[in-house]
Amino acid sequence: MTASPAVDVCIVSHGSAADLPVCLASVAALEHRPLAAVVVDCASADGSAAVAETQREALAAKGVALTVEPLADNAGFAAAMNRALALSAGDSAGEWVLSLNPDARPAPNYLSRLLARAAAHPELRVGAVTGRLVREAPGGGGAPALDACGMRLTRSWRHLDRGSGEPDDGRFGAAERVFGATGAASLFRRAALDDAAVEGEAFDPLFHSFREDAELAFRLRERGWEVLYEPAARAVHRRWSLPERRRSLPPEVNRHSLKNRYLLRLHHQTAANLRRTLPWALGRDLAALAWVLAAERSSLPAYGWLWRHRREILARRRAIQARRTVPARELDRWFGCSGMPL
Numbered sequence: 001m002t003a004s005p006a007v008d009v010c011i012v013s014h015g016s017a018a019d020l021p022v023c024l025a026s027v028a029a030l031e032h033r034p035l036a037a038v039v040v041d042c043a044s045a046d047g048s049a050a051v052a053e054t055q056r057e058a059l060a061a062k063g064v065a066l067t068v069e070p071l072a073d074n075a076g077f078a079a080a081m082n083r084a085l086a087l088s089a090g091d092s093a094g095e096w097v098l099s100l101n102p103d104a105r106p107a108p109n110y111l112s113r114l115l116a117r118a119a120a121h122p123e124l125r126v127g128a129v130t131g132r133l134v135r136e137a138p139g140g141g142g143a144p145a146l147d148a149c150g151m152r153l154t155r156s157w158r159h160l161d162r163g164s165g166e167p168d169d170g171r172f173g174a175a176e177r178v179f180g181a182t183g184a185a186s187l188f189r190r191a192a193l194d195d196a197a198v199e200g201e202a203f204d205p206l207f208h209s210f211r212e213d214a215e216l217a218f219r220l221r222e223r224g225w226e227v228l229y230e231p232a233a234r235a236v237h238r239r240w241s242l243p244e245r246r247r248s249l250p251p252e253v254n255r256h257s258l259k260n261r262y263l264l265r266l267h268h269q270t271a272a273n274l275r276r277t278l279p280w281a282l283g284r285d286l287a288a289l290a291w292v293l294a295a296e297r298s299s300l301p302a303y304g305w306l307w308r309h310r311r312e313i314l315a316r317r318r319a320i321q322a323r324r325t326v327p328a329r330e331l332d333r334w335f336g337c338s339g340m341p342l
Contacts, residue, residue: 006034006094007111007187010084012077014042016102017051019238023102024055028062032111036094038067040084042074048102076208076256077183082201085193093190099213101184104133106235113233114187117175121342127192127225128217130181131233133161134168144168147237150178150229151217153334156280157265159214162229162338176339178229180217185235192225198319204267206309206316209253211260218268221331222324229339251298258288259302266306267317270328277335 009027013020020039027037037059041049049070059066067087071080081099088094098111114129133147148161149172161182163172181188193202196219203212217227265281274281292299306313 004033005096005115006036006092007032007096007098007115008088008094008190009035009037009098009100010081010088011037011039011100011102012042012080012084013039013044013048013052013102014074015044015046015048016041017044017046017048019102020048020051021055022105023100024052024059024066026105027100028055028059028064029108030106030111031108032115033063034094035063035111036065036067036088036092038084038088039069040080040087041068041070042076042080043071076205078201078203078207078209078212079205081183081203081212082205085190085202095190097188097190097193099183099186099188101237103238104185104235105237106131106185107233110185110233110235111187113230117228117230117233118187118189121226121228124177124226124228125224126189126228127196127220128181128186128188128227129233130178130186130227130229131235132172132229132231133182133185133235133237135239136236144236146172147239148182148184149231150176150227150339151180151182151214152338153179153336154280155277155336156284157261157269157277157335158284159211159217159264172229173231175231175342176229177342178227178339179221179334179337180214181227183213183216184237184239186213189225192220192223196220196223196225198316198323204263204316206263206313207260208256210257211264215260215264215267218264218331219320221334222268222320222326224326228342254296255299255302255305258292258299259305261288262302262306263313266313267320268331272328273332273335276332 039052052068056066118126134144135147146163149163
């Protein structure tokens with residue numbers, strides 16, 4: 001009998017004291033074993049790290065070892081997740097890593113269903129599997145809405161969560177190949193993260209926060225790894241960063257979001273793709289610039305950041321492109337494609 005693969009749950013927290021008890025309780029309730037959990041806290045002012053520590057005994061009672069590390073500074077999601085991966089490495093490292101946001105609550109069978117989907121396709125080089133993320137209805141009433149059913153790309157270089165905001169009425173009910181997986185609650189094969197890493201970093205710290213999961217999806221696919229969607233694996237996600245809430249988000253969040261949209265293309269766009277997507281991408285760029293000039297001038301420094309860091313960005317692009325093993329035309333098929341059948 002084949003032993004169950006070990007899984008490490010990696011959580012990055014920042015101002016998450018209210019969410020961590022429920023999130024870690026859902027980790028303890030996961031059916032799959034062996035299981036371990038790591039929480040890396042980004043200098044929270046609300047005692048998030050201490051709150052995570054209070055859950056240690058409850059997790060241990062369920063056979064889940066917990067590691068908590070507070071950082072002195074808010075290093076951002078990408079750098080903190082890299083630290084969580086490092087803390088979970090070693091002789092007891094899990095074959096798989098579940099990236100989990102503090103505001104996400106996977107169902108008890110979430111991991112089991114994701115692992116079963118990966119095991120069902122030995123013909124594929126499965127690097128990640130993601131499930132059906134849903135949002136709770138406001139006030140607990142009414143039908144829930146979908147949050148993410150995998151990630152898709154548009155011709156304007158937007159990466160969108162499939163089904164975001166749509167009714168949870170059975171749509172996206174088939175298992176599929178998808179472009180990428182949201183970092184909120186997705187399972188990654190550790191070997192795939194190691195293989196796609198640049199200078200030992202699975203997540204790009206230049207991104208700090210937001211779009212880092214899309215950037216990782218590009219590197220996974222450029223190295224020949226597949227990403228699958230399993231609709232029977234469900235998790236609740238209370239997403240707070242949505243496009244329609246942009247005006248109410250902190251200026252730093254919006255600056256990173258704007259900066260990272262260009263950083264993604266600077267790292268991965270090819271000349272052929274530029275020609276194919278230019279009308280859509282240019283239109284989006286001009287609309288973004290107009291928006292920033294008219295209504296969000298606090299994001300203007302994002303353009304200056306890209307210029308000041310141009311040498312570092314280009315050096316990383318060269319490193320990424322030098323490691324590509326899949327022809328660019330294979331990735332181009334995902335632009336405008338929601339999903340592909342298994």
